[in-house]
Amino acid sequence: MYRTHFVRDITPDLDNQEVGLAGWVLNVRDLGGKKFILLRDKTGIGQVVLSKDSPSFGLANELTQESVISVKGRVKADKRAPKGVEIHASEVILISKAKTPLPLDVTGKVKADIDTRLRERLLDLRREEMQAVIKIQSTAVRAFREALYKKGFYEIFTPKLIATGTEGGAQLFTVIYFGKEAFLAQSPQLYKELMAGAVERVFEIAPAWRAEESDTPYHLSEFVSMDVEMAFSSYKDVMETLEEIIKNMITKVREECGDELKILNYELPEIKLPLRRITYIEALEILKNKGLNIKFGDDIGTPELRVINEEIKEDLYFITDWPTLSRPFYTKARDDNKDLSESFDLIFRFLEIVSGSTRNYRREVLESALKARGLNPSSFEFFLRWFDYGMPPHAGFGMGLSRVMLMLTGLQNVKEIVPFPRDKKRLVP
Numbered sequence: 001m002y003r004t005h006f007v008r009d010i011t012p013d014l015d016n017q018e019v020g021l022a023g024w025v026l027n028v029r030d031l032g033g034k035k036f037i038l039l040r041d042k043t044g045i046g047q048v049v050l051s052k053d054s055p056s057f058g059l060a061n062e063l064t065q066e067s068v069i070s071v072k073g074r075v076k077a078d079k080r081a082p083k084g085v086e087i088h089a090s091e092v093i094l095i096s097k098a099k100t101p102l103p104l105d106v107t108g109k110v111k112a113d114i115d116t117r118l119r120e121r122l123l124d125l126r127r128e129e130m131q132a133v134i135k136i137q138s139t140a141v142r143a144f145r146e147a148l149y150k151k152g153f154y155e156i157f158t159p160k161l162i163a164t165g166t167e168g169g170a171q172l173f174t175v176i177y178f179g180k181e182a183f184l185a186q187s188p189q190l191y192k193e194l195m196a197g198a199v200e201r202v203f204e205i206a207p208a209w210r211a212e213e214s215d216t217p218y219h220l221s222e223f224v225s226m227d228v229e230m231a232f233s234s235y236k237d238v239m240e241t242l243e244e245i246i247k248n249m250i251t252k253v254r255e256e257c258g259d260e261l262k263i264l265n266y267e268l269p270e271i272k273l274p275l276r277r278i279t280y281i282e283a284l285e286i287l288k289n290k291g292l293n294i295k296f297g298d299d300i301g302t303p304e305l306r307v308i309n310e311e312i313k314e315d316l317y318f319i320t321d322w323p324t325l326s327r328p329f330y331t332k333a334r335d336d337n338k339d340l341s342e343s344f345d346l347i348f349r350f351l352e353i354v355s356g357s358t359r360n361y362r363r364e365v366l367e368s369a370l371k372a373r374g375l376n377p378s379s380f381e382f383f384l385r386w387f388d389y390g391m392p393p394h395a396g397f398g399m400g401l402s403r404v405m406l407m408l409t410g411l412q413n414v415k416e417i418v419p420f421p422r423d424k425k426r427l428v429p
Helices: 058-062 114-119 121-125 128-150 189-199 235-256 258-264 280-289 302-312 363-372 377-388 401-409
Strands: 018-030 034-041 044-051 068-077 085-096 174-177 180-184 201-209 222-231 276-279 316-320 343-348 351-358 394-400
Touching: 018 044, 018 085, 034 068, 044 068, 058 085, 114 121, 121 128, 128 201, 128 222, 128 235, 128 258, 128 401, 189 201, 189 222, 189 377, 189 394, 222 235, 222 401, 235 258, 235 316, 235 343, 235 351, 235 394, 235 401, 276 280, 276 302, 280 302, 280 316, 302 343, 302 351, 343 394, 343 401, 351 401, 363 377, 394 401
Parallel strands: 044 085, 276 316
Antiparallel strands: 018 034, 018 068, 034 044, 068 085, 174 180, 201 222, 222 394, 316 343, 343 351, 351 394
16 A cells, blocks of 8 residues: 555666655755655665656645655666665655654754653654664574574563562562562563473573663663573583574674664674683782772672773673672582682673573572572572472573673663663653
């Protein structure tokens, strides 16, 4: 009804063929006897020409920027036109007229701050930079799935309304569930572990929630978590799998999103496997040598990671073997040193994008780990009881999609990545 082709499909090879396009008006130029309409759809921008003898010539005066139109016309090859081709319209239909002036410049010529962009988000999402981000993200998520399907993983879907906090109740959003208190899931961690105890290799891509107080470019209250769990595996096995996944994501984006990367003026990082691994203890030594007052058990946050990144000069690297008590109760301690755990973070320059570990798979060890963190094992009975029935060794990780997208786009704020971000200040749009 509205179109026969997308803009990218219109090539000089279609010369003199009748086509139908539909999209948004980016601009209208009046050259007296002709009007030139720049039409944008999800694939790009095309040029439409209206001659004075066209029945729709007068309609062009009504077209405002971002109005939705459909166009019927013939393709004309013309080296002077954008991409060497344009559509000579026989009919233009105004489907939806946009108000003027727009509250945000879709062309990007007039810059807007992040608050304005998020307030006028639908218009912001029509900018070519944001269109590029959306396509890159779609490609990256597909590459993540493909890499895991090839390795025999099953995609699963776990509950998002839960009775107990995954990590003991910190940063939980409370909801009323049929008169009882429940919580929004911080991660699928406990349920994906149980699923690994049934079908061995699982992954999930789904939203998660944390009542995040930090108002930084890297934190959100609602985010998409990309989670993997593998039975009969350790954290070393998981790191190798993660390396392959990340490489596949970067490769697919490089192969399929060249135009989008050009729009963003960004070059993807070059990675060589295996990625560099440094231990938590080695990271502390780097920081101490740089004059930072940091001791065992302290977290290594973004400021410290900037220092480490300047020292090792790697785009992607692992920090492994974190202090056991700094990790959640399900994290396995090393056999040779109980103060350290079989755990890792994957760092992009100075930003943690993935966290993972070998998991505890014996009930008595889990109960001891809960007590060591001041948690009551009875609150986790729904989870612990299944460890009485043959739970295999397992390991896994959680990846923050919006943070990975900073690596794949060169943007600096996760709020730019997420179409409609949720943080401490934003519940709409």
